[in-house]
Amino acid sequence: MSEITQKPVFSKKTGFSADLLWTMGPIILALLLTTLALVAIGADPLKAYTTLWNGAFGSPEKLGSVIDAWVPLVFCSVGLLVTFTAGLWNIGIEGQIVMGAIGAAWVARTFDLPAEILIALMFIGGALGGAAWALLAGALKVYGRVHEIFGGLGLNFVAMGVTLYLIIGPWKRAGIASTSGTEPFRPAAWLLNFPGLTVGPVEIILAIISLALIYFALRGTLWGLQLKAIGKNARSAFWLGIPTSRHMLGAFAVCGVFAGLAGAEQASGVWARLIPAISGGYGYLAILVVLLSGFRAPLVPFVAFFFAAVSKGSISLPLDLQVDSALGGVLQGVVVLLFVLSQGVRAKWTQTLSS
């Protein structure tokens, strides 16, 4: 399968206004298309967008829930920056989140410790769980020559199977065996939230640290440069003396760590138990975030925030307008699709201009 096109979003040669045009163009066009979709189902677009906005920013609680979604998106995007740099399509990230949640849940169910230690251990457990699952996809790719898209995808479903097995098997609730989740963890395993909000300081700080860490690691270290070389041409990288297999496995593992952190955060901070589909779809969404960021770490938090706001804001659509909240997903998808297409158009455009 083809290499990932990593064209920079902003080129140095053309001016800022041209960049703005090529960035805003797709967004405006996307809004136009979603407006059309709204008109098509007979909804009032203006009302829909206000509802979307209010759903995301209408109250401190809502802003809190946007940040609640922002955190796992950032974790996953950070991990994906690493695998994308190494030229890998880590679609298996969903399963890695799930395994992170399972790791954290195991810690929470096994140890009776003070909150600080327990939560730290849960994050470590989550990181290990995610990394292990990612390494499995990596090993399938490196040693088994199974393309990471299919290996990862299969493992996503397997991870789901494992969760369900645990929830209705060994970790089932006393008396009841329902797929709705395990017994809630002991309170020491719950992440502390800001008063009245569903999000707390620990996960926000952790997400910001992760982002900064990976930004500098990819930019300023030999490891980052080596990954970049592998991503662009693995054969040449190997020739240069870079241990390609080990680095690819490493990239998977690092991505797994961050996906696992997202999983641990979901298990501890959002659900306080293990549920099926605990990944929340954040892994797939984060792939879109990274694509729309043009693989650039500094843009990730903003794009992630936009995605989080749309995701959370769209929940108000059915409540207020009886419009399906999938509109949010449509908006996100159209924006990314048009952005990717516009990059191609732009490249073609400049090519025609120069020749």
Add this chain to the structure above:
Amino acid sequence: MRLELKHIHKHFGAVHANDDISIAVESGTIHGLLGENGAGKSTLMKILSGFIHRDAGEILLDGRAVAFKNPAEAIRAGVGMLHQDPLDFPPLTVLDNFLFGREDGFMQNRAGALADLQRFSRQFGFDLDPDALVSSLTVGERQQLEIMRLLSLGAKILIFDEPTTGISLPQKIKLFETLRLLAKQGMTIIFVTHKLQDAEDLCGKVTVLRLGKMTGQVTHPFTADQLVRLMFGQSLETRARASVALGEPILELRDICVADYRLRVPEINLQVRAGQVIGLAGIEGSGQRLLLRACAGLDQPVAGDIWISGARMNRQPYRDFLERGVAYLPAGRLEEGLVPGLNLTEHFILARRSREFFIDWRAAQDAAQSRIGEYSIRGVPASRVEALSGGNQQRALLALLQPNLNLILLEHPTRGLDIESTMWVWSQLLARRQRGAAIVFASADLDEIFEYSDRILVFSGGRVARALNAQETSVQQLGELIGGKGL
């Protein structure tokens, strides 16, 4: 069919690849097209066969002006081209390949194609199994298939772009026989080469190109010296070689056997001492690349021992070879050496031996700048390698080599380079040799092999001859060995 090319021009950006070329070829003759690398031979032939479009000029077939939009139109008009790397479908069968492009009905007319194929095979004495996969054929056999295919499509003008590079001597003899036969039947044949001998043997008339321009036309009989003068502007002299005192054995191969899925070359024995230059000669794909990669630690030999500076290196990882001062320069510069998308600075950082974890970009840039000057690479530290020209890419590859190397392995070190770059590359290599490095290189260019090797290892037909002393070997001898005689 009589062919006339009149005042053909073609530009690639700044390069004037064809500059006012005019050639006339009578039917029933074999016309040679000669020139050094990059002279514009392929460009001209691609224009003639519809692959690319000329900027200016005229093409006349039997006096009628034509303009081909694509190769299919050219074939319909009777012009067919055989590419150096045959442009066929290796995963398909011989018959499928033969069928492909014939326009007779909706269904595959296999019976008709088979009859045609057999008729042509009988005519030329070719022997191809219609059901064999093309991937299992030799390059010579693939050429035979292409010839028959083009003839069956009604080609009257056949272009051969360096057809003798990848085939064995018996196959070459067979090919020449065929070409003469074709000419006798009234075909017009254009034969592109830079091998003087081939031109002498085969062509009634030869056009020589140099740097996009026509430098002359000669008719039989002509001498090799004439051609050389036209090709290079002057006749080349071999320079006297500085003698080097040989040092310790660096590389020892004991009964090495290298193999890939289609080739197996057993019993290679060789000792290379510091300061020695070994040339690997032979048709491309006879195992030279496999041996170089095995010596570099990139592939495992199937059997035998590799010793480097006194240490047995079997099954050691590639990086241990690097640690021991072994370097390999691959032929595919952007495929297996440089990383397209990264710039020169980044390449120099990656190639550094010291592996500091954090990158000091400013220092790295300065270092890159000085390295660029040292190797006279036309570029800046921020130049992406894919934007460099072939020669500068080769310079960049050389610049990535560590300063103190014991063994340098090179695959076609000067392929695609102009004379000046070629000289420069070798001056670099010879300087390293002075400093005690051993050099093993593979080349398709016999002149290069003769000029620089102390010893020559000839690969042919799955075997390797005993290393020859370059001084005591004649071209004739070498040619015969490559062709499989006396091995």
Add this chain to the structure above:
Amino acid sequence: MDTNFVILTFASILAESAPLVFAVIGETLGEKSGVTNLSLDGTILLSAMIGFAVAFTTNNLYLAFLAAMLVGALVASIVAFSSIVLKLDQIAVGFVLTLLCGDLSTFFGNPFVRKPGPAVPHFAIPGLAEIPVVGKIFFDQNIVVYLSVLLIFAAWWWIYKTRPGLKLQGIGERPAAAFARGVNVNAQRFIYTLIGGALVGFGGATYSLFVKLGWSYHHTYGIGWIALAIVIFGGWHPIRGALGAYIFGGLQSVSSFAQSAFTDVPTQVFQTAPFALMIIALLFVSNEALDRFFSGSPVSRKIWNSLRGTPPGALSTVFEQE
């Protein structure tokens, strides 16, 4: 197990695998031409939804299938355009489309959830259906099922027996060589990608109008990925690909029987099994050690290659005329 049960199960597998067969053959055609359409999971969802919506509103099955095919072709045209004209990464575009089409199907499918609508009518072929065993399995189905079986052989026939089919193989293996022989590579790629997409769309409608009658949220989620994996498993060969689809259908049957047989194991584990097996199958077809082992002799290599199937040489690459 009585024989009737076995016969009915086989008939069921044949019928229930029909949409997968359409999707696998469609994707095989596209990939054979060199274009990977990764959007299958979304395309199937969206075309299933549109197919049902059209059937529901017009009560016309022909229109419904036509609309679904148009949807499939439309999505495929985005993939084709972005890869052939814009030279973008096919995987990125395909993945985005996967998610986008899924959300579109939910958004526009809302009014049609669980509505009773028309279904593809059963049609036993007179005479043939009465043949013992075989008749019940093959000739007591409906038009769509017959079409799915016909399509397998039609695709095989097209690829390996006709002249355009030979061109199709060529543009996927070595576009430059095909170009040299007069094939308009990019136009052909466009057409095959569109035809492939249309077939995938037909498969989607086959779900909502027959196999999983009706429309609900995420009605066919996951099946597109299975189809993509089966294309690899089938070695880009229509008959082997179809076989893969039937094996998958069989596995699903097994997983519902297994619940009674293995009462200790949670049912969801069996539901996961096909995905785990998919990985194992891919591991098998792309295993280097097996590859080396069978490459020993030309004969075993030939057998192995024909068993395994190799991807088209130019899959997912861009063809640029000089």
Add this chain to the structure above:
Amino acid sequence: APAPTATPVAKPITFGVVLVGPYNDHGWSEAHYTAAQYVKSKLPGSDFIYIDKLNPADRPGMTLEQVVNDMKSKGVRLILTTSDDFQTDTIAIAPKFPDITFINASGDSAWKDGKNYKDIKNLGNFMGKMEYMKMVAGCAAALSTQTGKMGFLGPLINDETRRLADAAYLGAKYCWTTYAKKNAADLKFDVKWIGFWFNIPGVTLDPTKVANDFFNAGNDVVISGIDTTEALVVTGQRQAKGEKVWAVSYDYKEGCNEAPNACLGVPYFNWGPAYLKTVKEFQAGTWKPSWDWNGPDWANLDNPDTGAVGFTFGKGLTDANKTTVQQFIKGLGDGSINLWKGPITLQDGTVYVKEGAVATDKEIWYLPQLLQGMTGQSAPTK
């Protein structure tokens, strides 16, 4: 103009309804949605807002707490969480929102005698006595089957679903032996669980597939126990092919509509009265946490204003069988038939309710296994 009424118009109220599936699923969630509309039409000044598909597969990352926050910001002070799936979250959230009243439908946390009692001031439960209607469903199935083999398409395994499957079996066995006068051992009753309340591709078994497998295996009646209507749809398709097969739908009064001729009937929930009572009490300020297990209105099963559960007869049931089923219903209603009377033997052979005894509410609610005579899993794992 609105007719003047004797009762003073109460102050406007908006309550919230949280649905686990789509509001238009023709099943469990739609039954709740219909009840909310019933309240709106019966109680002037009342309105509701709802969120549907609140499950991790359809709304990944969306928690009940976020929904409650959202509803709260719209002034909602009474929220009905309408699935067993919400019980855990409702218990966890209710104490955080003391100013909001929660009702969890199908839960048992407000049942003082129950196993899961939690003393939460603002959380109540109600549930309908669906087991009686499942008995009716079983009866209709037993009278209609030609092969004596029927399948029960179950969701996930828990107290409620075991209870309902067992009830269906008890009804079937009774009618099979009493009315059809056949041997109990000849009745085959196979239970398959898909793993969740409705199909989640990749997670649950596909109910379409399972229903087909049931028929392939020789069953000719499938009793649906899941929230959605796949079993009926499949049955309709197979009937159109000429097969003699039937289905019993579930949950929603109009649940036969998707394939009327294949439908023997629907045991359905009529949540309206319970909703109305709760909203009125809430409005009046008299609401107190309670666990209500509401039965049918035996006098008129289809009265929308009374019973909590009912049964719609389907076109697939012959007139003769319909008469018999009605006779059975009458017996259940007047107490002459009590299928909870012992002996009731569990699947593993232990006697659960002794000869002569009658099962208590608690015994019925917490039925631990399938019953002897049924095949299928009783518990997810041993």
